[in-house]
Amino acid sequence: MINYRSTLALIGLFLCLSVQNPSHGQIRKTLFIILDGIQRELLEKNPTPSIDEISQKGDYIHAHVGGMRGGYSETPTISAVGYNSLLTGVWYNKHNVRDNSIRQPNYNYWTVFRFLKTAFPHKTTAVYSTWLDNRTKLVGENLPETGHLQLDYHFDGMEIDTLGFPHDNESKYIHEIDKLVAAYAAKDVLEKGPDLSWVYLQYTDDMGHRYGVSEQMNHAIREADKQVGLIWSAIKEREKLYGEEWLLLITTDHGRGEGGFGHGGQSDAERATWIVSSQSLNERAGSIPGVVDLLPTMADFMGIPIPKNQAMEIDGISLLKKPYADRLEGTLEGERLHLKWHDYDSGQKAKVWITTGNQFRFGNSDTYRLVGEVELSAEKVALDLGTIYQNLKVVLELPKGYCNVWVKNIP
Structure with missing residues (x-):
């Protein structure tokens, strides 16, 4: 059995070692952190010097x-x-994870790890997590449904070691695990430099559920910032020694309801989150983007090619480079398809594709029909389809990337 407490003592030593033989040429790497359940207003209220430094280098957005x-x-x-x-x-209507039991994920919607490993088998991946299910169920390591996807490094599962980490009512054991996870991730970043890494820290969510808006929650946020700082220091050292360029993304998974306790619903407070990036983001950053935008952002930064049939299903749009359009909406009225979107002064055209049904969810490709080409500057169009459809998946093919929307015919 791993002696976790001894490991923690060694981590400080590892972080002080010089890394030998820095590589020549710039290589891009990405690490994303989920700090569980930190509502936006408390993040902004509390002193978070590490997160502030990262956002000043890049961006902080709602x-x-x-x-x-x-x-x-x-x-x-x-x-x-x-x-x-x-x-x-x-979103959930596609990936099929509706709660924390993670009963039947639809693995036909690939994770960013699977996209990376399929395109670049030699690139390395890692998960450092205070919750084992993130690797075994969500990423789906070594499952037939994910093509037996293998991660190169991981550090997780301590929460099920009740001897090493006796569970207590104040979640002190989760705090200790978070510290271990962050320190181990920092060590691996410096020593191994995985190309794509996920760090997950839980303690803030536990404090929210127990105490709501409170000094305990404030303290947990400040502790999380320290853990972020450890990882950020390792990234900066790695960039200096190896000439690499890193994208660090930090976000949370949900806001919180009244008093800062629960979540799960659709109130403004529960839906409100935030994103911190070590890279400057594009104009879409001001549109209150969604958590789904982070996969295409990482793919954009890393140059991960996503096949067209899969890219047409992705709900997010990159927050890097030039944006063309977003916020696609649509309705069907008889034989006419009405679409509207937001244009970013692109001066470009886009193609409109439609398909009936949804074979993609079963692992098959849908057959799309091109029904028109639009000027993005018009921000709306009405297309005569020549027949009545009850349901359609609609994709706007941009000069780079896609927007999609599902529409139903209005009775």
Whole structure:
């Protein structure tokens, strides 16, 4: 059995070692952190020097979870649901994780780890987590449904070691595990530099559930910032020694309801989240983007190619480089398809594709029909389809990337 407390003592030593033989040329790497259940107003209220330093280098923006409130993609504001929306770039109606039991994920919607490993088998991946299910169920390591996806490094599962970490009513054991996870992740960043890593820390959510808006929650946020700082220091050292360029993304999985205790519903407070980036973000950052935007952002930064049939299903749009359009909405009225969107002064055209049914969820490809080309500057169009459809998946093919929406015919 691993002696976790002895490991923690060694981590400080490892972080002081010089890394030999720095590589030549700049390589891009990504690490994303989920700090569980930190509502936006408390993050902004508390002193967070490490997060502030990262956001000053890059960006801090308001974001959201929860999908389309009252619509087809409405998504519970629950932890595992939010994690999977980030990992897959799609909402609950596609990835099928509706709560923390994670009963039947639809692995046909790939995680960012699977996209990376499929495109670049030689690149390395890692998960450092205070919850084992993140690796075994959400990422789905070594499952037939994920093509037996293998991670290169992981550090997790301590929460099920009740001898090493006796459970207590104040979640002190979770705090200790969070510290271990962050320190181990920092060590691996410095020593191994995984190309794509996920760090998950839980203690803030526990304090929210127990105490709501409170000094205990404030303290947990400040502790999380220290843990972020340890990882950020390792990234900066790695960049200096190896000439690499890193994207560090930090977010949370949901807001909180009245008093800062619960979550899961669709109130503004439960849907409200935030994103911190070590890289400057594009104009879409001001549109209160969704957690689903982080997968295409990471793919954009890392140059991960996503096949067209899969890219057309992704609900998110990159927050890097030039944006073209977003916020696609649609309705069907008889034989006419009405669409509207937001244009970013692109001066470009886009193609409109439609398909009936949804074979993608079964692992098959849908057959799309091109029904028109639009000027993005018009921000709306009405297309005569020549027949009546009851349901459609609609995709706007942009000069780079896609927007999609599901529509139903109005009786």
